[in-house]
Amino acid sequence: xxxxxxxxxxxxxxxxxxxxxxxxxxxxxxxxxxxxxxxxxxxxxxxxxxxxxxxxxxxxxxxxxxxxxxxxxxxxxxxxxxxxxxxxxxxxxxxxxxxxxxxxxxxxxxxxxxxxxxxxxxxxxxxxxxxxxxxxxxxxxxxxxxxxxxxxxxxxxxxxxxxxxxxxxxxxxxxxxxxxxxxxxxxxxxxxxxxxxxxxxxxxxxxxxxxxxxxxxxxxxxxxxxxxxxxxxxxxxxxxxxxxxxxxxxxxxxxxxxxxxxxxxxxxxxxxxxxxxxxxxxx
Amino acid sequence: xxxxxxxxxxxxxxxxxxxxxxxxxxxxxxxxxxxxxxxxxxxxxxxxxxxxxxxxxxxxxxxxxxxxxxxxxxxxxxxxxxxxxxxxxxxxxxxxxxxxxxxxxxxxxxxxxxxxxxxxxxxxxxxxxxxxxxxxxxxxxxxxxxxxxxxxxxxxxxxxxxxxxxxxxxxxxxxxxxxxxxxxxxxxxxxxxxxxxxxxxxxxxxxxxxxxxxxx
Numbered sequence: 001x002x003x004x005x006x007x008x009x010x011x012x013x014x015x016x017x018x019x020x021x022x023x024x025x026x027x028x029x030x031x032x033x034x035x036x037x038x039x040x041x042x043x044x045x046x047x048x049x050x051x052x053x054x055x056x057x058x059x060x061x062x063x064x065x066x067x068x069x070x071x072x073x074x075x076x077x078x079x080x081x082x083x084x085x086x087x088x089x090x091x092x093x094x095x096x097x098x099x100x101x102x103x104x105x106x107x108x109x110x111x112x113x114x115x116x117x118x119x120x121x122x123x124x125x126x127x128x129x130x131x132x133x134x135x136x137x138x139x140x141x142x143x144x145x146x147x148x149x150x151x152x153x154x155x156x157x158x159x160x161x162x163x164x165x166x167x168x169x170x171x172x173x174x175x176x177x178x179x180x181x182x183x184x185x186x187x188x189x190x191x192x193x194x195x196x197x198x199x200x201x202x203x204x205x206x207x208x209x210x211x212x213x214x215x216x217x218x219x220x221x222x223x224x225x226x227x228x229x230x231x232x233x234x235x236x237x238x239x240x241x242x243x244x245x246x247x248x249x250x251x252x253x254x255x256x257x258x259x260x261x262x263x264x265x266x267x268x269x270x271x272x273x274x275x276x277x278x279x280x281x282x283x
Numbered sequence: 284x285x286x287x288x289x290x291x292x293x294x295x296x297x298x299x300x301x302x303x304x305x306x307x308x309x310x311x312x313x314x315x316x317x318x319x320x321x322x323x324x325x326x327x328x329x330x331x332x333x334x335x336x337x338x339x340x341x342x343x344x345x346x347x348x349x350x351x352x353x354x355x356x357x358x359x360x361x362x363x364x365x366x367x368x369x370x371x372x373x374x375x376x377x378x379x380x381x382x383x384x385x386x387x388x389x390x391x392x393x394x395x396x397x398x399x400x401x402x403x404x405x406x407x408x409x410x411x412x413x414x415x416x417x418x419x420x421x422x423x424x425x426x427x428x429x430x431x432x433x434x435x436x437x438x439x440x441x442x443x444x445x446x447x448x449x450x451x452x453x454x455x456x457x458x459x460x461x462x463x464x465x466x467x468x469x470x471x472x473x474x475x476x477x478x479x480x481x482x483x484x485x486x487x488x489x490x491x492x493x494x495x496x497x498x499x
Contacts, residue, residue, distance in 0.1 A: 051354055053498030075357040085351030087296045094295040101288045102356045125299075153351075 003027040003181045004149055009047050009057035018043045018205045021057070025149075025198065028178035030171060032192035032213070033185040034275055035202035041185040042082075044202065045153050048183070049079050062148050075103065078142030082154035084134035086141075088127035092120055095141060105146035114140040132163045139170060150174060152184045156191055164188075168195050189272035201275060203282060213271065221252045221260070222269035222277075229263050240277030251277040285358045289366020290373065292353075293341040300340055304378060307333035308385035315389045315396065323398045324409060326389070327382040328454045331417040334378025335447040338371035338421045342428040342439065360498065361491035364429055368487035371421040379414050404465070408472020413454065415479025420446040422486035429490040432497075 004025040011018040018040045025031045035041050047054040050066045050073070058065060066073045086095055092115055099106045115122065118136040126134065135155055142150060150171065156164045171182050172195055186192060192199060192213070199216055201208040209216070223238070226247045235241055237258050238250035251274060252260060260266055269277075294301075311326035353363065390396050399407040424446045428439070 049351075049355060050498070051350055070359055071357040074355055077355065079351055079355050081348070081351040083348050085349050085353075087349055087352070089297075089299055090295060094298075097295060098292050098356075101291060102285075102358070 001027050003062055004048070004183065005058075005060045006044075006048065007058045009044065009054045009059065011043055011047055011052060011054045016040070016043070016205060018047070018054075021047075021202070021207060023200055023207070023210045025181050025183060027148075027181055028175050029197040030175060030182040030184060030195050031198040031200055032189075032196035032271075033183060033200045033202065034187075034189065034192065034271075035208075036279065037187075039202045040205040041202060042153055043205075045151055045183070045185055049077055049151055050074070075105075075146075076148040078145075078147040078150045080135070080138045080142055080150065080152045080155040082157060084126060084129070084131075084138065086126045086134070086137065089125050091125055092122040092137065095126070095137065099141055099145070103145045107144045111140055111144040114144065131158050132160065135159060135163070135167070139167065143170065143174070148180060150180070150182045150184075152182065152186070154185055154187065156186055156188055164191065171195060189270065189275060193271050196271075199271060201278070203279065208278060208282075216271070216274060217268060219254055220269050220274055220277075221254055221266040222249065222273055223252045223260060223264045223266045224249045225261070225264040229261055233258070234261070240280035242277070242280065251281070285362045286365045286369055289356075289358070289363045290369040292356075293367060293370035294373075297337070297340040301337065303333060304337060304374075304381060307378070308381040311382060312385040312389050315386065316393060321389075321396060322401075322458060323386040323389070323396060324401075324406065324413070325455065325458060326386050327379065327410060328413055328451065328458075330378045330382030330385065331375060331413060332447050332451040334375040335417055335421050335424065335450055336443060337378070338374040339424050339428065339443040341367055341370060342425070342443070361495045364425075364490045364494045365487055367425055367429075368422065368483070368490065371425055372418065372483065375414060375417050375421055379410075379417075383410070405468045407469050408467040408475070411469070411472030412467070412475040412479075415476040416454065417450060418479050418483045420450045422483040426486045426490050430493050 002024040006024065007022050009018060009021040016038070021040075021044055023031075033041055033044065043052070046052040047057075048059050050070075061073060061076050064073055064076070090098075096108060096111060099111065100108055115137075118133070118140070120129070120133055120137055120140070126137070129137065138155070156167060159167070168191060171184070174180050175182060184192070184196065196213050198210065199213050200210040211219075220239070224247060227243070230241070230243075230248050237256055238252055241248055241250040251269060252266065307330045308326075311329045314329075315321040315323070315326050356363075386396070386398055390398055399405065424442055427442050431438070431442075
């Protein structure tokens, strides 16, 4: 069952257009939403969460559109931003009160337990929290109520590896029952390598690909060789050729009709390497 | 119900600034007791001035990054802005209440100070009219904050301060210019307050329509 369905989302700004973005995400899966700065990641996520209104296109979460029931729609989303979105002068106690006021499913005991586990001070203003504490508070706010989907916008950027690992584990626990999904925009491809089931790659407001991660990893090989091995015929075939004094490195599509010369070394690329070479190839 | 929740949220956001609500009546009381011909109307107007300034704090203290939290709260479009207006109404009423408390205390300390009558004239309705005018300035200020969607902090400060000062100096000038205070009892006062409340409600609905149009 598709939990999130995005169809033909378009949003025009003076200097940027998000063009006809479509994808779907089944329940129980994590999708990594990747692209470089300004590619349209935050605009897409903002259109899904309705922080902005798209010019055209539809988004449904578990079959529900924002226009059908804005309250139930927003209630079904747990959103974690790239920076703390809590009013900076509020305290953890204030946040708890607001969550209790607005979300009928908010579990105050679970929230307190997470706050205690993560050692979040309850009387200090949010503006005095460290980046890691702010992210943990956003997670606590999103995880302590009933949601259907978590939407993360660069939430792990700037966190130390230990906290990042802890958060990735939380995301895996969240989807474990097969009823929830996570849409995760990040620059840190290593995170996606570990937990994403699908990868959506966006560049200049347009979809480059959206496929299961394993299929993407199977689709390419990272090839390396000396300068003499890079024939014009091979260069036309390769993606994102990086030339150095001592040779080259590029992506090789595994469905290619041309066999790889045996002198070249080939290995499985990481998501990061695939993204970097595809971007170079497009330039 | 959610409008009430948004007003409560505004209160939580600004609660660390609201000590100012108590500072102004203390200053007003000191001025009243120190002056031989102090006016209770002036003291209450001074507190309402503070109410107008404080009513704008939720706008002033909201940064762009907070949209991810505030705009994601489950609510119908436009309910948050109605919450701001409700909070503004509460701040004006609270500032009036503490202002009245201050003049009553001053009257107990200095019985020569009259509150509801000035030189034998009934001015009780003027207090209600003052609340109404303060609400008009608060509503106008909130409408501007909503419509202009200010990100320029200097402009926000101007819109937060100017209506309050226009109110304060305006009514002060009015008090100075009036040689003989006309009779203004509870009846006309209630009528003026009712009319101003109506306009305040209208300004709230216009602000709501603006946010709905923007899809917030």
